[in-house]
Amino acid sequence: MREASRTFHLIAIGGTAMTPLAALLIARGARVVGSDGPLYPPMSGRLASLGIEVRPAWSAANVTPDVTHVVVGNLARGDNPELLEALRRGLPVASMPETLRREILSGRHPVVVAGTHGKTTTTALVAWLLASAGRDPVSSSPASRSTSASPPASAPAPPSSSRGTNTRRPTPTRAPSSFTTPPAR
Secondary structure, eight states, rough: OTTTTEEEEEEESSSHHHHHHHHHHHTOOOOEEEESSOOOHHHHHHHHHTTTTEEEEGGGSSSOOOOEEEEEEETTTTTTTTHHHHHHTTTOOOEEHHHHHIIITTTSEEEESSSOOHHHHHHHHHHHHHHHTTTOOOEOOOOOOBOOOOOOOOOOOOOOOOOOOOOOOOSSSSSSSSSEEOOOO
16 A cells, blocks of 8 residues: 555546546545546446545646646646646646556556456456455456455355356456456465
8 A cells, every 4th residue: 555645636537447546546545636527427426435525627726735646537638727737836747547557557467358248247257256266356447336356255166177066157246347466476
């Protein structure tokens, strides 16, 4: 976990990638605030459940003195007042992918599930398998209500062989669409 004295301001925090990033940063001990236009479910509810203060977009005043890092979402153009204020103050400014790489993925092996259909289901199954194998998958999915993909205590043990008689399907409690695992030791 990183020190709690870091405060990240996320410009356009309500995006489908920015909200999970906010959850991951909080899980690592950072304070997160942000700004955006009108927000709607599911992101509005997710941000509220995380206790994140979302300020109306786009005002230089949103970059308060306690902000130490600024993450710029795709909606923010080069003339965004919050971005310009962060640059004026010399704050570290990064995109969502840069922040994800530096703050979350560093030292981990990312596994990403992509495609048109079945991403959430496939990712949930892969995360469950990794967690069942003793790994520590971390979600960055908007579908996930948590940053961990640990199997529930009641989850069935993996079959001892592929020809086993266990026909129960695992039921993951969380459904990430991407996650990372620590490197094997």
